Amino acid sequence: MASSLDSQPTANGTFAADPASHIAKKPKILSTITPAEILSEFSHHDPSVTRINNGSFGSCPASVLSAQKQIQLQFLCQPDDFYVNHLQPGILRSRTLIKQFINADHVDEVSIVDNATTAASIFLQQIAWGFAEGRFQKGDAAVMLHYAYGSVKKSMEAHITRAGGHVIEVPLPFPVTSPDEIVQEFRRTLQRGKTGGRRIRFAVIDHVSSMPSVVIPVKELVQICREEGVDQVFVDAAHGIGCVDVDVKEIGADFYTSNLYKWFFCPPSVAFLYCKRSVESSCNLHHPVVSHVYGNGLAIESAWIGNRDYSPQLVVPKAVEFINRFEGGIEGIKKRNHQGVVEMGEMLAKAWGTHLGCPPQMCSSMIMVGLPACLGIWSSEDCLKLRTHLRDKFAVEVPIYYRAPKDGEVGPVTGYARISYQVYNKPEDYFKFRDIINKLVFEGFTCESLSNEKA
Amino acid sequence: MEIKHSLNGEATHRILKRPRVTPRFLSESEIREEFSHHQSGVARINNGSYGSCPGSVLADQRRWQLRFLQQPDDFCFNTLRKGILASRTLIKDLINADHVDEVSLVDNATTAAAIVLQQIGRGFAEGKFQKDDTVLMLHCAFQAVKQSIQAYVTRAGGSAVEVRLPFPVKSEEEIIMEFRKAIEKVKSDGRRIRLAIIDHITSMPSVVIPVRKLVGICREEGVEQVFVDAAHAIGSVKVDVKEIGADFYVSNLHKWFFCPPSVAFLYCKNTNSSSDLHHPVVTHEYGNGLPIESSWIGTRDYSSQLVVPSVLEFVNRFEGGMEGIMKSNHEEVVKMGKMLAEAWGTNLGSPPEMCAGMIMVGLPSRLCITSEEDTVRLRSHLRDCYGVEVPIYYQGVKDGEMGVRDKNGLITGYARISHQVYNKLEDYEKFRDAINQLVEDGKVCKMLLTQ
Numbered sequence: 001m002a003s004s005l006d007s008q009p010t011a012n013g014t015f016a017a018d019p020a021s022h023i024a025k026k027p028k029i030l031s032t033i034t035p036a037e038i039l040s041e042f043s044h045h046d047p048s049v050t051r052i053n054n055g056s057f058g059s060c061p062a063s064v065l066s067a068q069k070q071i072q073l074q075f076l077c078q079p080d081d082f083y084v085n086h087l088q089p090g091i092l093r094s095r096t097l098i099k100q101f102i103n104a105d106h107v108d109e110v111s112i113v114d115n116a117t118t119a120a121s122i123f124l125q126q127i128a129w130g131f132a133e134g135r136f137q138k139g140d141a142a143v144m145l146h147y148a149y150g151s152v153k154k155s156m157e158a159h160i161t162r163a164g165g166h167v168i169e170v171p172l173p174f175p176v177t178s179p180d181e182i183v184q185e186f187r188r189t190l191q192r193g194k195t196g197g198r199r200i201r202f203a204v205i206d207h208v209s210s211m212p213s214v215v216i217p218v219k220e221l222v223q224i225c226r227e228e229g230v231d232q233v234f235v236d237a238a239h240g241i242g243c244v245d246v247d248v249k250e251i252g253a254d255f256y257t258s259n260l261y262k263w264f265f266c267p268p269s270v271a272f273l274y275c276k277r278s279v280e281s282s283c284n285l286h287h288p289v290v291s292h293v294y295g296n297g298l299a300i301e302s303a304w305i306g307n308r309d310y311s312p313q314l315v316v317p318k319a320v321e322f323i324n325r326f327e328g329g330i331e332g333i334k335k336r337n338h339q340g341v342v343e344m345g346e347m348l349a350k351a352w353g354t355h356l357g358c359p360p361q362m363c364s365s366m367i368m369v370g371l372p373a374c375l376g377i378w379s380s381e382d383c384l385k386l387r388t389h390l391r392d393k394f395a396v397e398v399p400i401y402y403r404a405p406k407d408g409e410v411g412p413v414t415g416y417a418r419i420s421y422q423v424y425n426k427p428e429d430y431f432k433f434r435d436i437i438n439k440l441v442f443e444g445f446t447c448e449s450l451s452n453e454k455a
Numbered sequence: 456m457e458i459k460h461s462l463n464g465e466a467t468h469r470i471l472k473r474p475r476v477t478p479r480f481l482s483e484s485e486i487r488e489e490f491s492h493h494q495s496g497v498a499r500i501n502n503g504s505y506g507s508c509p510g511s512v513l514a515d516q517r518r519w520q521l522r523f524l525q526q527p528d529d530f531c532f533n534t535l536r537k538g539i540l541a542s543r544t545l546i547k548d549l550i551n552a553d554h555v556d557e558v559s560l561v562d563n564a565t566t567a568a569a570i571v572l573q574q575i576g577r578g579f580a581e582g583k584f585q586k587d588d589t590v591l592m593l594h595c596a597f598q599a600v601k602q603s604i605q606a607y608v609t610r611a612g613g614s615a616v617e618v619r620l621p622f623p624v625k626s627e628e629e630i631i632m633e634f635r636k637a638i639e640k641v642k643s644d645g646r647r648i649r650l651a652i653i654d655h656i657t658s659m660p661s662v663v664i665p666v667r668k669l670v671g672i673c674r675e676e677g678v679e680q681v682f683v684d685a686a687h688a689i690g691s692v693k694v695d696v697k698e699i700g701a702d703f704y705v706s707n708l709h710k711w712f713f714c715p716p717s718v719a720f721l722y723c724k725n726t727n728s729s730s731d732l733h734h735p736v737v738t739h740e741y742g743n744g745l746p747i748e749s750s751w752i753g754t755r756d757y758s759s760q761l762v763v764p765s766v767l768e769f770v771n772r773f774e775g776g777m778e779g780i781m782k783s784n785h786e787e788v789v790k791m792g793k794m795l796a797e798a799w800g801t802n803l804g805s806p807p808e809m810c811a812g813m814i815m816v817g818l819p820s821r822l823c824i825t826s827e828e829d830t831v832r833l834r835s836h837l838r839d840c841y842g843v844e845v846p847i848y849y850q851g852v853k854d855g856e857m858g859v860r861d862k863n864g865l866i867t868g869y870a871r872i873s874h875q876v877y878n879k880l881e882d883y884e885k886f887r888d889a890i891n892q893l894v895e896d897g898k899v900c901k902m903l904l905t906q
Binding site: 044045046049051053056057058060065073075076077078079080081083084114115116117118120121124125128129132150151153154155157158159163259261267268269286288289290291292294295305306307308309312388391397 | 492493494497499501504505506507508513521523524525526527528529531532562563564565566568569572573580598599602603605606607610611707709715716717733735736737738739740741742752753754755756759835838844
């Protein structure tokens, strides 16, 4: 498993050691990272941009990027040797680390894929075969949250609806005041879905929904699925690892996926897909890109899908090393990010006279902050235009969510900014955002004025 | 990087519009510099497996990667799509496709095979095709493609038929004859051929297939769709997709077209069924056509898809551009192949006109290559003990076959040597001497030690 080339000089004297294996074998005791070092680690971020959208594309420190470059160079230097001697041990090392972080039983349960979108396709493809091969009948149901990610919804259409399955969405309130609201809606929807004797073959549940961003009580929902006889549960935790606590055994789902480039400091892109071993359908999962290792289990299949750049999958040890330079490691980072984003969210809501989209205990390192109603946000298109306006005119990067008003609401808050907090953020980022919105309000700005600008 | 939009809205790169003063051609030492990241001391004569990428293209790739890291939202909203369209447009022109909508960028030929075969699989699942409807492929089709057929066709109730081609091969006619025979046999069994998969340049053993003629036979014989797996083609042989006439054509850009790993184009002739092609990773772009679906499959590093313009800049610094490089690679690999065959007293696996930048050279029978395991052993031994990187192929001799002999016995192993712009005579001399040494020492494969 470990590289045997650590002490062998190569012909041209470079790459005497596999950079990834070196880190895993000899954990260094490093002093806690300083603010100046953090600045340096993220110095490639455009300094003119107020970057409060870590949720969309994540972030990667320079030391991990540098390790990645070394690995890419190692491949380019002698690709056959890299493939034969380094690639598979490196991927196994990464998988083993991830298994430890998520408390999985066995490394066989952990596959590495590009991103949660790919993981969803893998899972749903297996379900589609269930329909094609007669294990499931037309009309059998699948459940997902109304706030499921757009790509996942399309994937449900492509794989399930097309195969004859019936997709049910769980309506969720927003703003939301407690986890119970979600739990009740979920149970209600499942019970309704089962009327007429319909079978619910699986549920897709977000751990941290994307837009609007809310931490879902996923353990309780998985439990309800078991009680209500749902065959399989897939948790889409794109924002999970590095953002919320991830203990796959405690959560109890059959499948659990999370991106490592969002909140776990890996470069784009790498994610893990956990498949509980005891679940029969686990062995029916296949990577859609089939290679000569087809049939050897998803983890092996995913580790070779043709010639490509596997370096993001190989730097997980380096990302862990970076994380351990922070006080409290990943737990410390999560805690401080959460505290930071709540504090900033409350500051903004107070400054604008609005409110938060959910209570602090239902958010992670992201929080939804209501935007002043006078900005006149009346559609998703308005949100996109406002977001573009903030980017182009003020160099602020923050996603905006549209919440349709209910009948009878007076002066409703219809736009919410999803702010995030990561180790490179500072209070000034949020003060700047606060001031810009206040300026727009003061100037009587409305989204309607953007209607002629390109989105 | 400036992207100009022509009147019909297609983006074109400025390289095509404003020819600049051509810098002089790359010198020997500049070429060496471009590939200075290749491990020195290794005779790298296996460009076919993983390809190669010059320093200037890698530098361009890093610029794209940095732009993403600096401001990813801005990159994905404003830069990425335009960059991919620019690459697709350049490729469309290179391969003589009618419309840029026919050109999608995917990771590699393996991914393209999954895309095409998933479409076939859906045909079975949705009752369009019947049980035992057939997919035809060459016996030496790439292993990933064979497995893909199992995963999507056989599993869905379809049947797969392999066409065994002769090797060593003496002429195109031998291949054409076997292919036609195989189709006729399937038809005489009363089965419908839904898809034929034909390699343009087979991998192991490597031979240039008369693909245009085989596509013609498919049309004559009523084969419904034809997919050409041309993983090695672009940058290796001339690629004119209209002339070849297939429904689908895929080639890797990172093998012989100097792109970094990894990027390939999948050409899909505009037909009714091409609208039912989907990328297996489904995103919000689902339903917008394969090129658009493939241009966004979730957050990842798309930089290898964006460097095609800088690759063209690179190849145009060689005399004759891409054509010049292909011609020179071909001439050199044939010359080196003949040199080796003569030095070892063996043969070439195909005539020069049936090879491109790679050629199969018979290995001395005294090495006693009797299985695939032996070839892996020999290859590892050559890598670890002699600093030579070259893939080896085992060609067993069946009962009743004559086989090819050298003065000591049957030739059962072939080395697939390649030539790319960074190769030198010494690379092949090193290989020649290594084999001669092994033979002189009386070594056979089974006794070779590997590290």
